[in-house]
Amino acid sequence: MSASESNSSSTTCSSTMIVVTDLAEPPPTLESTTTNSTYLLSSSSSSPPPELDLPLSWPPDGKLSLDWIHNLIACFDWSSKNLPPSELPSVLPVNVFDSLVLVASKMLHKEPNCLSIDPFRSNSDSGADSVETVVVVGDVHGQLHDLLFLLRDAGYPSDNRIFIFNGDYVDRGAWGLETFVLLLAWKVFLPHNIYLLRGNHESKYCTSVYGFEKEVLTKYGDKGKHAYRKCLGCFEGLPLASIIAGCVYTAHGGLFRSIPVTPSKRPKGKKNRRIVVNPDVRCLSLGSFEELSTARRSVLDPPWEGPNLIPGDVLWSDPSMTPGLSPNKERGIGLWWGPDCTEEFLKSHQLKLIIRSHEGPDAREKRDGFAGMEEGYSIDHVVESGKLITLFSAPDYPQFQATEKRYNNKGAYVVLQPPDFGTPIFHSFEAVTPRPKANAFYDYEDVIDSDEELDLASMVTA
Incomplete structure (x- = not known):
């Protein structure tokens, strides 16, 4: 679709909602009621419209407002269509970026x-x-x-609407x-x-391979290394998981896995015992929330050792149709877990639902026994x-592909509502089209398969 065609007609993408209530039945098939959302391209002029408050400035009192957020959205929307990346x-400005990341990092950590x-x-009032x-x-x-469409479609975060984002914001x-x-x-x-x-992907290794590092260096020029380091520091503070309403794990x-800890004999003259961590893969068992709470999440990349294996599992593991818990040989990091492990985890923690992400259409097409990601989600166990x-929320993914045939997958988000919050309501949506023209920040012709075995040696940081 050309820009002139885009400006002459616009259709709104309506999400499709289905409620899955019967655990014994697969989800009903989504009918093709979603439509392409036409993206209205701005004028090719590099002059911003007068309603934008540019450049962005940090509020004197350090407190963001809804108006500030909406202006940020409008500015990013406009600049993505009209300015080269180096003009970000x-x-x-880098000082505004620094202020925002500093405040956010303190919260996250x-x-x-x-x-x-x-x-x-x-409600303190009533x-x-x-x-x-x-x-x-x-x-x-x-x-x-x-993402901008998703936020409008679901309704922006507010006092009565909580959002939980399940990772992979970049690359x-x-x-x-x-x-x-x-x-x-x-x-x-x-x-x-x-x-x-x-x-x-909120790691040093992934961002060096899949584009985010180069993106930041391109957009901030001589301040790029500084901005990238700030992002890595912020990644370290991101929590690993959540429990919603006591019944949903994300x-x-x-x-x-559980990390067995064995105290050794206390040497004479020593007050404390030496702790030996045993990550023996031959005796894998599911970990506890107590173990998860003590994991050192600031480790962005391998080597993950001892209790620091847990963040690697949380971030990289995949479900399997084979019972049991085993090393994830396909990725080289994390675990595979079967339906029996899902049942054990749910039952032991009195949960009803696990929501995970991590697998897009490129990964799922090679997974025998699993549904694809055409609708942006699948029910696996x-x-x-x-x-x-x-749950996968990036439609028509990946943005850059080396083949003529695209996956054309929809994205999806889940709504959880009272009284029990355990019944997912799926909203699927198509990609906003056409996307503004952009160049990739990584060699996507050589890095096609996001599910390929990782080069662990290159992941080890000094």
Whole structure:
């Protein structure tokens, strides 16, 4: 579709909602009621419209407002269509970027590894409890315009709507920096109504391979290394998982192992015993939330050793149709877990639902026995205590592909509502089209398969 055609007609993308209630049945097939959302391209002029407040400035009192957020959205929307990447500092000066990341990082680092999210909030004015809707979002991978549609479609974060993002904000897409900055701004504005979990791509290794590092260096020029280091520091603070309303577990990859700890004999003259951590893969068992709470999440890349294996599992693991718990040989990191492990995890923690992400259409097409990601989600395990679903929120992914045939997948988000929050309502949506023209920040012809075995040696940082 040409720009002139785009400006002559516009259709609104309506999401499709289905409720899955019967654990014994697969989800009903989504009818093709979603339509392409036409993207209205701005004028080719590099002069911003007068309604934009450019360049962005940090509020004197350090407090963000809804107007500031909406202006940020409008500025990123306009600049992505009209300015080359190197002009981003004219929109978001590095000092404003620094201020935002600093405030957001402090918030994130104070949060626990596993967030406990209570949608029932006490109203201090009335004394009554208010019930809030929870929206869960999967991978977005720098697809800014699809994220903007998702936020409008679901309703922006607010006092009665909580958002939980399940990681992978950056890499592959052309606007990972803007995507991450926007979500940080929402976090600073509404810290108790938006939660950002970490994905496996929020790491030094992945961002060096899949484009985010080069994107930041390109957009901030001589300040690029500084900005990239700030992003890595912020990644370290991202929590690993959440429990919603006591019954829904969310994490980017999924389940994790227990790390046996064996105290050795106390040498004479020593007050403390030496602790020996035994990560023997021959005796793998599921970990506890107590173990998850003590994992050192600031480790961005391998080597993961001892209790630090847990973050690797949470971020990189995948479900399997084979019973049991085993090393994930396909990725080279994390675990595979079967339906029996899903049942054990749900039952032992009195949960009803696991929501994970991590697998897009490129990964799923090679996974025998699993549904694809054409609708942006799949229900992978249905067991006595509940179910496991995979949620992916980047439609028409990846943005850059080396083949003529595209996956053309839809993205999806999940809405959880009272009274029990355990029944997912799926909203699928198509990609915003056409995307503004952009160049990839990585060699996507050589890095095609996101599910290929990782080069672990290159992941080890000094």
